[in-house]
Amino acid sequence: MSGTTGTTERQATNQDAPTLIAHRGFAGVHPENTVAAFEQAATGLDVRPEMVEVDVMPTADGEVVAFHDFELGRVTDAPADLADRFVWETPYEKLTQLEVLGTGESIPRLADVLDALPPEVGVNVEFKNPGSTGVRPRENLPRDDRPAQRDLWLDFAERVVSTLADCENDVLVSSFAEGALAAVRAVDPSIPVAAVFAESVADGMEVARRYDCEAVHAPWNMISGTPLFNAEYGSLGPYEDVDLVETAHREGRTVNVWTVQSWYQAAQLRRAGVDGVIADYPGVLQFGDDAGLADD
Known part of the structure; x- marks a missing residue:
């Protein structure tokens, strides 16, 4: 585990194309968070990412698995009695019997994902849940609440860090949950971490x-200063008009943007100076930063 984000060198000028980060292994073209997705993203495409993003949470018996949702129903063939069960309430052996999105792929362990990646491809490990309904993601926590939230994540953070110990890939740990970032810092301060923003630029920067x-x-x-700023994106926004890219770069922090779906979004974000795009599709950066765009 080399412990670098892979993009900090170009923060000052951002003259290169942004880092391409394969969201869940390019979930737009592969069955998300499966070994096959990560293998194909890393080695099987003409356009290959510099980093892949994988979501992690625990099983009932302490394994660390690659899975995004808390419940099993959306992406597996779990029977009715399992579809609404939380992943962390389910033993790993039971999870291996489920099929992801009708592809024949099963839910893998984080260790299996790492084994499938060549060492030159970085890995962004996103902490989704430590096995508790008591976590508080998307919050800038009050001081008095921070220790308890950190403690909820500590055991899981130790398991993930142990899994990453022999990893040769560049590693970045990210989370919406402040408690997860605090736990990783407590377990191994050398591992680079990323705060995932959702509610507020100011609150996100405070956590960062x-x-x-x-x-x-x-x-x-x-990302302000672009036609994308405060566009409809699920329940996200509206946001305060703060130049996040300039603010983060001034403080020496890389800016990676999620979840990019089109070349147009990627081109606008590149013009704004972001360092990385977390994308569902591999071709979003192929048309460059100015292709087909009128001047603002």
Whole structure:
């Protein structure tokens, strides 16, 4: 585990194309968070990412698995009695019997994902849940609440860090949950971390500063100065008009943006100076930063 984000060198000028980060292994073209997705993203495409993003949470018996949702129903063939069960309430052996999106792929362990990646491809490990309904993501926590939230994540953070110990890939840990970032810092301060923003630029930056995050991860409609700013994106926004890219770069933090779906979004974000795009599709950067765009 080399412990770098892979993009900090170009923060000052951002003259190169942004880092391409394969969201869940390019979930737009592959079955998300499966070994096959990560293998194909890393080695099977003409356009290959510099980093992949994988979501992690625990099983009932302590394994660390790659899975995004809390419940099993959306992406697996779980029977009715399992579809609404939380992943962390389910033993790993039971999870291996489920099929992801009708592809024949099963839910893998984080260790299996790492084994499938060549060492030159970085890995962004996003902490989704430590096995508790008591976590508080998307919050800038009050001081008195921070220790308890950190403690909820500590055991899980130790398991993930142990899994990453022999990893040769560049590693970045990210989370919406402040408690997860605090736990990773407590377990191994050398691992780069990223605060994932959702509710507020100001609150997100406070969390990033609190844990000296090497990176910040923002939704694409949070980047001011672009036509994307405060565009409709699910329930996200509207946001305060703060130049997040300039602010983060001034403080030495990389800005990666999620979840980019089109070349147009990627081109606008590149013009704004972001360092990375977390994308569902591999071709979003192929047309460059100015292709087909009128001057603002």
